[in-house]
Amino acid sequence: MDTLTNLRTFLKVAESGGFSAAGRELGVATSVVTKRVDQLESSTQAQLFVRTTRTVTLTDAGQNWLNRVKLLLADADDVMSALTDSQEGLQGPLRVKMPTTLTILYLSDIVARFQKKHPKISLEIVLTDRPVNPAVEGFDVALGAFGTSYKDVTDFALCPLRRYLCASPEYLASAPELNHPKDLQNHTTLSFQPTGNNWAFEGKEGPVQVTVAPSINANEAHLLYTCALAGNGIAILPEYLAIPAFRDGTLVNVLKQYAPLDYAIKAQVPAARVLVRRITSFISFLQESFRPEPPWLRERSLSDEQLSDGDPSDR
Known part of the structure; x- marks a missing residue:
């Protein structure tokens, strides 16, 4: 057999x-x-x-x-x-988990350039926004911004990911007073399901948490972004969605003195596979693509004062 x-x-x-x-x-x-x-x-x-x-x-x-x-x-x-890589270039399958919205907006271009550079690598890309243990679910690489780490899995940092509390001018024009995260309980909220309804902030007096009862609870960030643009409520959005909307005025950064906790985008690889050449090449390609800063910040036109109160390092 x-x-x-x-x-x-x-x-x-x-x-x-x-x-x-x-x-x-x-x-x-x-x-x-x-x-x-x-x-x-x-x-x-x-x-x-x-x-x-x-x-x-x-x-x-x-x-x-x-x-x-x-x-x-x-x-x-x-x-x-491994016997033919040196003569014929990298080849073989590469199974990668990526977050949906971030991939559609930015990572898809990185994947396309990597594929063009290594045409003999067979890519399988799975888009999902939940945390994934690559060693358990059969991925060579899992990209995400959750803080979760796993046994026998190696983390490779790509970049920090700031998040912002966002609402449209239309929503804020008729909304209740909003001076503290606790006031969010009197507002219509739009929540990202994988991170839950317990929203955490960092203020000058320390960490603050509030539990919201969202009108929309979704596992995909772009849906929340679209609903926030429509004036349907307040959402915590990642910077790659929030910053372009701040630039054109379609969303406003609210409660600037209380920043949602920052995340970090990372690639996770089963420890047993970190020396596989096509995987290490993909990780290196990702890291280079995020230097010196991620693509959504390279044409940044907003000043720090427009995004936060005080020195951004205080966040």
């Missing part, structure tokens, strides 16, 4: 959603695909797929196995590609 071939077949069935589709992509008969999966199920003593006349779906065991198989096959590909 060729275990690696059978594992690749399992992965292809899971990705394509069927034995026939997997066979077409692999260039083999459906019966060959079935035989390979049967061999895996026999050797593992576990059913990997639920098969009906119309659908093929992963069992719980198959789902739990999926990400481990991806990492195992990636490691096998690394061993083989």
Whole structure:
């Protein structure tokens, strides 16, 4: 039994959603695909797929196995590609998790330039805004701005990420008084689901927290940005959305003396994979792309006084 071939077949069935589709992509008969999966199920003593006349779906065991198989096959590909990288350039698969809005606005250009530089690397980009442990979920790299760290995962810093409390002039014109974060409980709020409804600020007197009851709770920042622009309420937005809106006056930085806690954008890599050349090259490319500052700040026209009260370093 060729275990690696059978594992690749399992992965292809899971990705394509069927034995026939997997066979077409692999260039083999459906019966060959079935035989390979049967061999895996026999050797593992576990059913990997639920098969009906119309659908093929992963069992719980198959789902739990999926990400481990991806990492195992990636490691096998690394061993083989290491022999040819020096002569033919970097090659092999690279599976990356990226945040949705940031990728659409800025990171997609970085990905495009990296792909052009390394055309033999096969990129799989997954957009999601929740925290992801790359070692558990089968990613080579996970990008995000959450403070979460994981065992056996190495963090690579890219840049700080400031956040701002934002509202439109239209909303503020008829809104209740707002002098302190506690006043937000009397306002319509728009909340980013992954960070929760307990909003934390840093003021001159120290940290302040307030629990809001949002009218919109979304897991994607651009939706909150759009609702804030429409005058639907107050949102905490990352600087790559807030700063352009401050420049054109469509949003206002409110409660400047109480800054939402800053985050940091970082790339996380399973510790066992930090020396894989295509991964280290991608990390280096990301870091260079964020120097000397991230792309949304390079044409900055706002002064620090427009964004915050006092010296920005006090934040």
